[in-house]
Amino acid sequence: MAEMINKVLEWLKDFFAWLFQTIWAQILEGLAAVIAAIPVPDFVYQAQSAFGSLSGNVLFFAQKFAFGEGVAMVLAAYGIRFLIRRIPLIG
Incomplete structure (x- = not known):
């Protein structure tokens, strides 16, 4: 049983x-x-065209310093911080 x-x-x-x-x-x-x-905001397309007009020297150093990855990490951190602050009793 x-x-x-x-x-x-x-x-x-x-x-x-x-x-x-x-x-x-x-x-x-x-x-x-x-x-x-x-939807994707319009300023994303404007930023893409702005980066296209940079000179080769600036792009070379931006690539060596991993500028794109760094910006992505910072923006992700701000997004996560924004979301965590919206959780009751935590933020």
């Missing part, structure tokens, strides 16, 4: 774990769809 109860409880545990994972996956897919639906 105890073995049967253990099997039922194990099944319930597995079911609720599966249910939580399924719901979490659906939430993340919905969030990804919302983020994908956000």
Whole structure:
């Protein structure tokens, strides 16, 4: 009898774990769809054309100092900071 109860409880545990994972996956897919639906701002295209007009010397040193990767990291950090500050009881 105890073995049967253990099997039922194990099944319930597995079911609720599966249910939580399924719901979490659906939430993340919905969030990804919302983020994908956000249009690209116009200033991004303007910045791209501005960087295209830089001289070769400036581009050489920007590449050596990994300017593009650094800007991406800083912007990601600001984005994460913005999101964390919106979480109640944390930010």
